[in-house]
Amino acid sequence: MLKRRIRRLLIATLALTGLTAAGLVTAVPASAAVFNTYGTGVNVRADAYLSSPVVRTLPGPTSIDVDCQKYGDLVTVSGGSSRWWAHVPALGGYVTVAYVAIPEDKLPGVAECGGTNPPSGDITLAQVQAMFGTRIANPSLVETGLPSLNQAMRDANINTPYRKAAFLATLVHESRLEYNIREIGDTRLYGGRGYIQLTGDFNYGPAGRYFGIDLLGNPELARSLQWSAPIARWYWTVARNINPFADQLNMGKVNAAIGYPAGAEDQRRCDSFKNAIRVLTGSVPGGIICTRSKALSGDTSKLSRTQFDALTKVGGGLG
Template identity: 80%
Template sequence: MRRLLTVVLICLGITAGALVAASPAYATVFQTYGSGVNVRADAYLSSAVVGTLSGPTSIDVDCQKQGDLVSNSDGTSSWWAHVPALGGYVTVVYVAIPEDQLPGVPVCGDGPPPETSDITLADVQAMFGSRIANPSIVQTGLPSLNQAMRDANINTPYRKAAFLATLVHESRLEYNIREIGDTRVYGGRGYIQLTGDFNYGPAGQYLGIDLLGNPDLALSLQWSAPIARWYWTVARNINPYADNLDMGRVNAAIGYPAGAEDQRRCDSFKSALQYLTGSVPAGVICTRPSKLKGDTSQLTRTQFDTLAKNGGGLG
């Protein structure tokens, strides 16, 4: 069936190669077959179902990864196609190709960055408007912030939108901001409002600086952005949530209890997506899983990752 459908698509002139021109530059178009094919938050059958394809569908795939083995009457594959517009992964078993791995598609995280241009002051002002309260401070910090984004592989529109939307709410994108009214020794500081000795200690150890002894280093131009990068990729692993358009899990990963702030941050995420891509993709997730609605700030990365996983069902 997969080979037959591929031949039919070629005869109709709607091969993946013919459709790429209408897709984002970093995506390749494929056709699924069958009905009721699940779109999952990750490449595992235990991952949450974030959507279902009612019938054959053209999908824009930016990368692929290995996960759970899935079989049907036409074959078996452990490869899953990442479809940003759908906010998740589709098993390659239900993609109309003769191979068991997508041809010409990079492995997620291994390919060249599809987006490399630096963020400018004009960019963030267009995304967030009046939330940029001190443009001169934002401008001063942008070179270090752009470097931190490159170091953290925050190099796609989805990742940039999630990261910048988070920071504009944490710090108004000001590298030297101190949380108003917070007089604690290890209170909120810097781009990502680093908080608690349980973060200052590990962040300082990772970066080779004494943040416990000198917490104001988190306000410095030299260290504020690297600390934000550390939290995004080391204390937590947030890029995959951004890839899935899952701002609910992004917010939970930052470490504050669920509430009205979640929707405000998700609205900023959508605003950034609109600016960076020209539209707000379908499948943006603004709400958290029930297990992540409390204060998750003191969880280890492993503990958080365990709570962040859910799902069930087939395919």
């Protein structure tokens, strides 16, 4: 494989200069592992996603002390590709493993990053059936998609009961938690597809650019097992910033962020949110907001994130 040959050559070259990881491990704490990057202009990002801010750029091959690694966006270079990112505390961010001089696509012997709020466990089929009952119409299909959906939740920091409940309650109403669903009767080229029912060229275009795929040219990718869950994560965290609304128990704002006009559906989704919290925690907290402010009562689907964020600041404590 070309990437492995290239990386092995780089490792051999680094060994001649005394910069191999094996020769430097003893110089750093036991909890860290030392690797070397290759190439020039390698970005260090604030998180494991290509949309994350660049905190610095490495001018050339650099020795990095890695404490953990995180599954994130795919990066493809001439030597190969990887979805894993090395967390380098001294640099204040993440470096794609695609630019680390190893033959593998994942750092050997390095733990996965737990984050400041480690996940409490993957969601199971039994849990979503308890949460949503007959809305889970195709259990085998839901179960097939759960590994990718759980990964997307980890990537999106959907790692608390409130966040999980808001995300799952939204998706069960959008798609019945079926990754490959197409909106019934919707014949539009960019009609609703996948977990989040991605709709409109104003979403297909940006989502495709974010992941480096041609969603405008091949919109069916939005309901593939490979991309349906990552696209839901993209919408939840990039097109919108929905986790904080879940933290506030504000399903009014969650529903507004999805983009449909206010109506009876808001209460149905809020009831599903409560059911999901009950399954995850054993009780339903007080203070859940199911309603929206007047500013958020219309169809907000075509608003930019900046425009939507501005509207959420109007209307006091309501959604």
